[in-house]
Amino acid sequence: MAYTVGQVAKAAGVTVRTLHHYDEIALLSPSGRSSAGYRRYDDDDLERLQHIRYYRELGFPLEEIAAILDDPASDPAAHLRRQHELLSGRITKLQEMVTAIEFAMEARKLNIPLTPRERFEVFGDFDPDAHAEEAEQRWGGSAAYEESNRRVARYSKDDWLRNKAENEDWGRRLAEVMASGAPAGSPAATELAEEHRQLISRWFYECSYEIHTGLADMYVADERFTAYFERIRPGMAAYLSEAIHVNAINRA
Amino acid sequence: MAYTVGQVAKAAGVTVRTLHHYDEIALLSPSGRSSAGYRRYDDDDLERLQHIRYYRELGFPLEEIAAILDDPASDPAAHLRRQHELLSGRITKLQEMVTAIEFAMEARKLNIPLTPRERFEVFGDFDPDAHAEEAEQRWGGSAAYEESNRRVARYSKDDWLRNKAENEDWGRRLAEVMASGAPAGSPAATELAEEHRQLISRWFYECSYEIHTGLADMYVADERFTAYFERIRPGMAAYLSEAIHVNAINRA
DNA sequence: GCTCCCGCCTGCCGTTACGGGAGGGTCAAG
């Protein structure tokens, strides 16, 4: 089969101008011309264009694409394998970006400032995924996230202020309980732990006891979250963490 | 905290020149300058740069990024949500591209030509994933794929020729059995069905009876595969399909 | 206090991958 520029352009999702350009730089020259000088593309040309499109999507410059496509050492099948591999890589990277975004969202909820390093982890050339993986585990599956995002999306500025106020009030009361000398396993403390859980459930996502204890562990393991609670009152991170655990056991 | 261009550039994974450019076009102007005219970026600048980087990764032109970042109607949290959504979309698209590649690989194995439409399905603007989903179901999980690809990667040109020869020989013999008038359920036919299964197992991937009957269904359901067998001998697709099913039952 | 090197500054020209016409031929349908 033979196709005109217009047909090829439409099928491949590119403009005619692009095909002209590819012809100019000899990246993809149609295998023939009509008597009137019209470009005629055949199936082999289409296969080449297919590879071009995939490599382009993967960010390769045209010159490099020409080089690898004209490399006699690799056949079409090899290109498919290579593209498969590269695409998988891209997907992983994008997934890391997604978790990074989720991380930033979570940090925002608690007003925890991100370090420059955290902001650009996925872009920077420092050692990859070490932290990303960790973060993944922390706020694992997107189940709770999705819900949280759906809800948060509808919040007005007023809602946010109320949320913040409730949060601060809760923090003050927990600090008071700590000051009173009541142990983390005491009813006063576990009651506030339970309230914390319900606060999250009401504002963000259905927070099960399991998720809650997960958060508790994070609060002591991750310095940024630790710092957040420590700023309210020294020792609060560990205190709250223990209270949450006891509360979860009590209610089970 | 305040940072210099160099520090910001390194952290964010961009060049200093890029930051200069962003300053020039007023996309990201540092919040201050030192007495000597050095650019000083603060944390808010970093947050803005963070959003810029994500939107750029998503393919937005700088001008548009400036517009949406300066839009008073959306705050940082809104951007995070938007980026989350867009990233998820990109991931889905890339995954579709991966299955398209796998589709092309499978087609190559059988020397089935792809239609222009199939080549560029993921790029074109025709109705999405209708076929993609279908294809997914057909050669479902990547378990068999991965193995197939691993093996195929090591094949020499000679291997391919031997494979092709074996394949053609098998086709000829099946055509003979059909010509002899033996029904699809006859030992002669099911024997060749079994041989087909072992051919696949030897060359591509461990082909269980279950996978094999799956392939059989595909051979009659997908016109491209049907056409492949029909070209060897009319009626072969249905004949082989039945033989494979009978063989699977017999051996169970 | 001086030097030295590294980092920062402002132009300014170059490049990639096309976009988008202008001006003019072509082809199939009515």
Place this chain on the structure above:
DNA sequence: CTTGACCCTCCCGTAACGGCAGGCGGGAGC
């Protein structure tokens, strides 16, 4: 035989930087 859709070849424009020149600034080591 016209007409509208499609094709051709120039040719200029643009976005997003890359990269260098030529010159100032600054801090650490002598």
